[in-house]
Amino acid sequence: MTELPHLEPDMALFLDFDGTLVELAPRPQDVHVDPALSDVLLDLQGLLDGAVAVVTGRPIVQVDSFLQPVRLPAAGLHGLEQRDAPGGEIVSSPPDNQITRLAHHIAGSGLLERGVSLEDKGPALALHYRSVPDLEGDVIDFLTRTLSLLPDLHMVHGKMVAEAKPKGRDKGTALRDFMEEPPFAGRRPVFIGDDVTDEDGLSAAIAAGGFGIKVGEGPTCAGFRLANVTAVLEWLQAGRDAMMDERQPQET
Ligand SMILES: O=P(O)(O)OC[C@H]1O[C@H](O[C@H]2O[C@H](CO)[C@@H](O)[C@H](O)[C@H]2O)[C@H](O)[C@@H](O)[C@@H]1O
Numbered sequence: 001m002t003e004l005p006h007l008e009p010d011m012a013l014f015l016d017f018d019g020t021l022v023e024l025a026p027r028p029q030d031v032h033v034d035p036a037l038s039d040v041l042l043d044l045q046g047l048l049d050g051a052v053a054v055v056t057g058r059p060i061v062q063v064d065s066f067l068q069p070v071r072l073p074a075a076g077l078h079g080l081e082q083r084d085a086p087g088g089e090i091v092s093s094p095p096d097n098q099i100t101r102l103a104h105h106i107a108g109s110g111l112l113e114r115g116v117s118l119e120d121k122g123p124a125l126a127l128h129y130r131s132v133p134d135l136e137g138d139v140i141d142f143l144t145r146t147l148s149l150l151p152d153l154h155m156v157h158g159k160m161v162a163e164a165k166p167k168g169r170d171k172g173t174a175l176r177d178f179m180e181e182p183p184f185a186g187r188r189p190v191f192i193g194d195d196v197t198d199e200d201g202l203s204a205a206i207a208a209g210g211f212g213i214k215v216g217e218g219p220t221c222a223g224f225r226l227a228n229v230t231a232v233l234e235w236l237q238a239g240r241d242a243m244m245d246e247r248q249p250q251e252t
Helices: 035-047 060-067 097-107 133-147 171-179 196-207 229-247
Strands: 011-015 052-055 074-076 081-083 117-120 125-128 153-158 161-166 188-193 211-215 224-226
Touching: 011 171, 035 052, 035 060, 035 229, 052 060, 052 171, 060 074, 074 171, 081 171, 097 125, 097 133, 097 153, 097 161, 133 153, 133 161, 153 196, 171 188, 171 196, 188 196, 196 211, 211 229, 224 229
Parallel strands: 011 052, 011 188, 052 074, 188 211, 211 224
Antiparallel strands: 074 081, 117 125, 125 161, 153 161
16 A cells, blocks of 8 residues: 555545544443544634535434534435535435334344344444344344345444445445535545445545545555554644644745
């Protein structure tokens, strides 16, 4: 891999949340946001003319509550939700009744009694097995079998989690939508993500003339890597500091 480029004023930033902006935690509600992250995101919003978005598997309102007072353009639920401007409306894909049928199958599966936890995100359902990793095979088998009966839905397999959501939207479709409108249009997109579910966003950024940064180990289409969440924060801070220096009036 060649050396990671610096953040530049003509770029648009697309940021995954868990494992990229915050360290993974035992449960979804346990993540901790470094106050330095809020500071740098606020600064970058200004320096990139608003072209900074979060692209996450979580509901947008959840990310808002973790990042407050920062509120960014965002795509949530792996592209099922989108908010184009910080104070704008969250637009969601129409509900799919196959999710309700899946919820009944999950309730009858016995997995929850064995320690798997269900995260009900409304239009999407996630089965977490971080506290019972030996059940990964059982969770995947169950979802694969059940989703073969529910053809509107597909599985998204993340870190210690298997999710089911309606087909058709992902982090790549979200990035392409953002890139069609100001303040993103005409900029070079940079997508940063750590998980398999980020590969759609990473490849969309590359296809749109930008680049992708993979956080941590694992196969990826991204051309660049950062080691961990701390390295992501440091790269954002270095880009912010360099752009602020460039903006200082030059001494004569
Ligand atoms: O797209 P992301 O922003 O990376 O969100 C992906 C999923 O993140 C959350 O689950 C993951 O993080 C939890 C907290 O660190 C961790 O406990 C869990 O094992 C991880 O899979 C979130 O709960 C999901 O809804 C997101 O889809």
